[in-house]
Amino acid sequence: MKTHAVAFLASLAACVACAPGPRPAQAQTGFFIRLAPEVSSVTVEHTKTVTIGGGSSTSTSSANGFGAAVVLTGGLRSSPSAGWVFGGELEAVLPSPRLIEGMIDPTNSGNPHDVWPGRWEFSDKFAMGGTVLAGRSVGDGGSRVYLLLGLRRSRGEFATGGTNPETGIAGEDRERLGHWPVSGGIGMTVDRRWPVDLRVRYFRSVVDWVISQPDLGLDYGYVVSGLSFSVGIGRGSDR
Numbered sequence: 001m002k003t004h005a006v007a008f009l010a011s012l013a014a015c016v017a018c019a020p021g022p023r024p025a026q027a028q029t030g031f032f033i034r035l036a037p038e039v040s041s042v043t044v045e046h047t048k049t050v051t052i053g054g055g056s057s058t059s060t061s062s063a064n065g066f067g068a069a070v071v072l073t074g075g076l077r078s079s080p081s082a083g084w085v086f087g088g089e090l091e092a093v094l095p096s097p098r099l100i101e102g103m104i105d106p107t108n109s110g111n112p113h114d115v116w117p118g119r120w121e122f123s124d125k126f127a128m129g130g131t132v133l134a135g136r137s138v139g140d141g142g143s144r145v146y147l148l149l150g151l152r153r154s155r156g157e158f159a160t161g162g163t164n165p166e167t168g169i170a171g172e173d174r175e176r177l178g179h180w181p182v183s184g185g186i187g188m189t190v191d192r193r194w195p196v197d198l199r200v201r202y203f204r205s206v207v208d209w210v211i212s213q214p215d216l217g218l219d220y221g222y223v224v225s226g227l228s229f230s231v232g233i234g235r236g237s238d239r
Contacts (some may be wrong), residue, residue: 016121023178028170034073034197036232038093042067044100044224046120048160051217059115063102067124069095071230073131085135093152116162118170122222125176127154133187133191142191148201150183158209173211179224181205189226189234197232 045062075089084119099121106117135146156179161172204225211218 004187019154024090029076029078031076031175032074032087032089032234034071034089034232034234036071036073036197036199036230038069038071038228038230040067040069040098040099040203040226040228041065042098042224044102044122044222046102046104046122046215047121047219047221048104048115048162049211049217049219050115050222051219052111052215056217057107057109057111057113057115059107061102061105061120065098065100065101067095067098069093071115071177071232073232073234075131075168077133079137083136085133085137085146087146089131091131091152093154095124095126095131097123099123106165116164118160118162120160121181122224123157125155125157127152129153130183131183135187142189142195143190144189146187146189147180148183148185148187148199150172150201152181152183152203154179154181154205156207156224158207158220173220174220175209177207177209177220177233179205179207179222182226183228185228194233194235197230197234198231199228199230201205201228203228 009045032075043064047060049056049058071091071093073089073091075087077082077085077087079085101119104118104120128151129150131148131150133146133148135144137144157176159172159174163170183201183203187199190196207222209220
């Protein structure tokens with residue numbers, strides 16, 4: 001999925017670079033606001049490492065899911081020269097209840113540090129972030145195509161568990177942690193009375209969560225990645 005996403009975004013980036021600009025116009029800067037639903041396809045990879053007595057075992061598993069969110073964005077856009085558009089924005093993201101869960105593959109080496117079977121979970125709660133964009137106007141109206149680079153601060157809930165195969169006793173570790181999804185993609189604004197704004201982004205974040213005890217070490221890793229698509233409406237003074 002990662003290879004296909006990068007190839008897709010690279011081809012769209014080439015379209016942005018080749019987009020024809022409008023006839024020369026006076027430079028302008030304006031404020032805009034955007035409200036958009038966002039849907040995403042998400043892959044979560046969970047790695048669990050157990051360390052006991054100087055030895056360790058590691059198990060990695062992954063799961064896929066879909067999510068949805070409402071994104072409110074506000075920022076500035078500037079057209080310093082004919083055809084070119086630059087901007088910066090801040091955004092608040094309210095995700096719908098989304099739970100991605102998978103199963104831990106146990107290790108069966110017969111050592112005390114074996115990874116036990118169990119469930120793991122991931123869900124996002126809230127995010128805020130920022131995005132910079134650069135692109136070109138298309139034609140003589142207010143339509144634009146542009147590239148995006150963003151960073152969000154997300155608050156997520158992470159859980160991982162295991163069942164002792166000898167006793168059948170189950171346990172779970174659960175924590176709310178912050179993570180930083182980095183994203184890159186492409187967008188297009190179609191000039192209307194209420195401009196329609198479309199965006200496709202690839203995103204990725206990495207989280208490590210460590211529990212240390214005198215005779216036991218637990219290292220949990222999560223890689224959250226995927227592709228998001230949003231269609232929003234906006235309004236601003238830069239039209």
